Amino acid sequence: MDWGKGILLTIIAFVGFIxxxxxISVRQDDIHLVTENYYEKEIKYQDQIDRESASANLDREVLQFDAQSKSILLDLPVGAKGSLQLFRPSDARLDREFELEITDLGTTSVSLGQLKSGYWKVQLTWTEDGVEFYQEKKINL
Structure with a gap:
């Protein structure tokens, strides 16, 4: 075999590999974006910063994770409304969202026992006395 045939076979093998x-990359259908409306959320990000700074000024820890009972504990006052999002970065199909309306005094518990084990982001957005708040916690089940 001479040099020409070797170079030609190498080029053909390289093109076949590419x-x-x-x-493979075109057939891959398991690609998940962080969020569906990424650009719209990016424009409203200043509101998010304001919510985070408001919750940092609170004198209590609103969002807590109890690993023993696999539950989220929420310390919200009566009348608070909001949403609790459970975000799974590795698989968007496992994401969950719960609407919250606090009617009882004390700590509210949300069980996470039915969720698949692994890494989760818990995002809590709520309104209390007309002010919006946001807290986030990263947990492993």
């Missing part, structure tokens, strides 16, 4: 990678 085409294989292209086909």
């Amino acid at each position: 085409m294989t990678l292209v086909v």
